[in-house]
Amino acid sequence: MLHDCIIIGGGIAGTQAAIQLGRYSTYRVLVIDSGYGRSSVCHTYHNILGWPEGVTGEDLRRTGRKQAEALGVEFVQDTVMEAAQDGERFVLTTGTGKRFFSHTVLLATGMMDRYPEIPGLRDALGYSIYICPDCDGYEIVDQKTVLIGSGEHGSGMAVLLSERTPHLTYINHERAPIEERLLEHMRKLGIGYEEKKVAEVRSDDHRDIRSVVLEDGRELQADKGFIAFGGSHVRTELAAQLGVTLEGNRHIKTDSRTKMTDVEGVWAAGDIGLHSELSTIAMGEGTQAAIWIHKKLRKIHKSL
Structure with missing residues (x-):
């Protein structure tokens, strides 16, 4: 036919x-x-x-x-x-x-x-962890937010999201390199920075993120999340x-x-x-x- x-x-x-x-x-x-x-x-x-x-x-x-x-x-x-x-x-x-x-x-x-298989991440996508700042930047206004990403792609997203909330931490999950000038820019904006793998995303009812657990066992509290891995x-x-x-x-x-x-x-x-x-x-x-x-x-x- x-x-x-x-x-x-x-x-x-x-x-x-x-x-x-x-x-x-x-x-x-x-x-x-x-x-x-x-x-x-x-x-x-x-x-x-x-x-x-x-x-x-x-x-x-x-x-x-x-x-x-x-x-x-x-x-x-x-x-x-x-x-x-x-x-x-x-x-x-x-x-x-x-x-x-x-x-x-x-x-x-x-x-x-592209995003890694982090336990708990996929379940919360779209509910309390987002991808697109234009679509969902509104959702994190003044919320304690973690951005899980990679290198300079993630740092660029962090700078953009800092316009929405002053309570932002960027976790460079893949430990990809970031130029010192970009790290300094994030510091000036008050963005927290962790260069650690995320071991787990914890959420209520597999939807509402409440924290992320780093590979060293530390737990970072969060109300919302974003991902930015590039590629x-x-x-x-x-x-x-x-x-x-x-x-x-x-x-x-x-x-x-x-x-x-x-x-x-x-x-x-x-x-x-x-x-x-x-x-x-x-x-x-x-x-x-x-x-x-x-x-x-x-x-x-x-x-x-």
């Missing part, structure tokens, strides 16, 4: 695009989703219109999929391993050996943050296979109006693009890309 559009990634951007394309009631749309992404990690989003008490990434994925399926969009749980162009169509091959064909492709593969994985391998130009940080620069890449028929939306990595922006880009995919498909259908 030749699909009109295949969306790779069923996270925030991909599912929002699927809903928009489904509402045109015209196209054969398929979403190929691995079932796990950055939105799966985030237990609670607090910055989305209509959800003042917060909403989990999994809830958004689940309800969004139901909404798209009701509009005729098909979902397949699989992982696309290879992407190529064959004449006027695109060919996608999954890890299970299936091949799918489409007129257009939307890359919404997102990215994954996040931007999932643009398929874009590279299709010949899309990647920036130095491996993100994709798209047309600001259409969200199409520099390869005709290939769009990109969400965290793989060059922008602030926010769920609300991903929603907008998913919709924006879908509108211009619709314009492209109208031309294709008229020519058939």
Whole structure:
């Protein structure tokens, strides 16, 4: 079967695009989703219109999929391993050996943050330990906060977060080097500094952080936490296979109006693009890309 559009990634951007394309009631749309992404990690989003008490990434994925399926969009749980162009169509091959064909492709593969397997850390992510200062800096205002990170990536985050709270300690978990001038800058801002591994994150009900235990046995009390390790994985391998130009940080620069890449028929939306990595922006880009995919498909259908 030749699909009109295949969306790779069923996270925030991909599912929002699927809903928009489904509402045109015209196209054969398929979403190929691995079932796990950055939105799966985030237990609670607090910055989305209509959800003042917060909403989990999994809830958004689940309800969004139901909404798209009701509009005729098909979902397949699989992982696309290879992407190529064959004449006027695109060919996608999954890890299970299936091949799918489409007129257009939307890359919404997102990215994954790097963080170590510290006992208790994963459970509290999104509830009381955060990743994005733009999304969740508000949550730590005047709160006793620990930032667990690595080297200068973490020190940069510490300086940024110090604008939100004067009660901040940066724990350089990986003991990566930091220039003396940066350490001095943190000291001037009143940021505490520990160059120790974190042995455990302790929290109430596996949600609300109350302390972190260092490798030397000391326990640091905390009301909130952040992580900043750098080296996040931007999932643009398929874009590279299709010949899309990647920036130095491996993100994709798209047309600001259409969200199409520099390869005709290939769009990109969400965290793989060059922008602030926010769920609300991903929603907008998913919709924006879908509108211009619709314009492209109208031309294709008229020519058939």
